[in-house]
Amino acid sequence: MPDSAPAPRPVAQALPLGIGVRRWLFRPPRRHGEADTSRSVSFLELFYDLVYVVLVGQAAHTLAEDLSWRSTATFAVVFGLIWIAWLNGTLFYELHGREDGHTRSLIFVQMLLLSLMAVYVGHADGADGRTLAALYALLLALLTYQWYSVYRQDLPELRRTPRRYLIVMVAGIVLIAASVPLSADVRLAVWAVFVVAWCGVECVILIFWRRRPSYEVVTDTMVERFGLFIIIVLGEVVLGVVIGLTETERSALVTTTGLLGLAIGFGFWWNYADLVSRRLPREVGHSLATWIFVHLPLSMAVAAAGAGMVGLVEHATDHRAPVAVSWLMSGAVAVMLITTVVLLPTLADYDRSPSAYKPVQGVLVMAAVVALLAGWARPAPWLLALVLLLLLFVTWAFAFVRWLRQGSLINER
DSSP, rough: OOOOOOOOGGGGGGEEEEHHHHHHHHOOOOOOOOOOTTOOOOOHHHHHHHHHHHHHHHHHHHHHHSSSSSHHHHHHHHHHHHHHHHHHHHHHHHOOOOOOHHHHHHHHHHHHHHHHHHHHHHTTTTHHHHHHHHHHHHHHHHHHHHHHHHTTTSSGGGGGHOOOOOHHHHHHHHHHHHTTTOOOHHHHHHHHHHHHHHHHHHHHHHHHHTTTSOOOOHHHHHHHHHHHHHHHHHHHHHHHHHHHHHHHHHHHHHHHHHHHHHHHHHHHHHHHHHHTTTOOSSSSSHHHHHHHHHHHHHHHHHEEEEEEEEHHHHHTTSSEEEHHHHHHHHHHHHHHHHHHHHHHBBBBTTTTTTHHHHHHHHHHHHHHHHHHHHHHHOHHHHHHHHHHHHHHHHHHHHHHHHHHHHHHHHTOO
């Protein structure tokens, strides 16, 4: 080693670092067909999903305070808006996002808008709906810009479907922005039209786009993100039970009803985790579209059950469950079971063993019918919770035993 200190590095050699920083901050998103199939869910995505915990929680809390047909309809519409925003942000990161400053900055801007939206979600059917609509229009505009940044880079032969997607996004911005000055009832109706129309049109676009898949878009991380969103809404079930027990004079019956309600949440998880989650859907358009968009009513039902838990616990000592609570809880379980029936044929491994899946679908349908009958009968809250819990347990147990006898379907996961 020479005794003298090494000469200082020329300033010119520092330029590559500067170029790297600029590239890190302004690097364009990945094009269609460049999905990273080997990556895992990042901390940023988990942080992003946590913001939706607040949004869903605010909407569910409002529903829990006023269980009525109007509040339920409002919850469904607002939840649809939240889910569409989450879907856009999730799929963009999954298909086109990078681990760089540009992607991070855009996601954090989304999170700022989502946090502001959470302030107004609780009273979306009133004057706060105007501010919520304005913020949501801004969020859609940001998401549209992100999708447009991908469209600009795509090969000409791949731009047809993204162009249609962008047209629908722009139309959505116009529709939501136009709802700002309207009355509360008309505004909610416009939002409902937006949710139904957006999901319907995008579902059709997706079906035609993936009719002949030319590259892979379904990855393990995408499936995991949808599963994580179900976990988010399952948290509302736990919160609903805790709120109910906190605000009610506790007794053995009240506590037992709360624990039975919490076990319903466990039943949701067991059925989704073992029947649907971590199983890749088919790449074919109708299967992929069904798999994606059926997750909307599925997650909505689970979140609504969380709101119903409050009333279930608060009325635990009643001889019969209130009409609204009974129908909300039984309806949520029925929707969860029926959406599972619809999801099963979309899975990639469904055709490998239809003899294992089809009987399970039949049991799920029968359990959904019994759940609705239980809601109509309006037994005591503890008994209603017990019946719904048993239905979820029976469906899971039947699927488990059936698949175990059919081979190693469960072990292959």
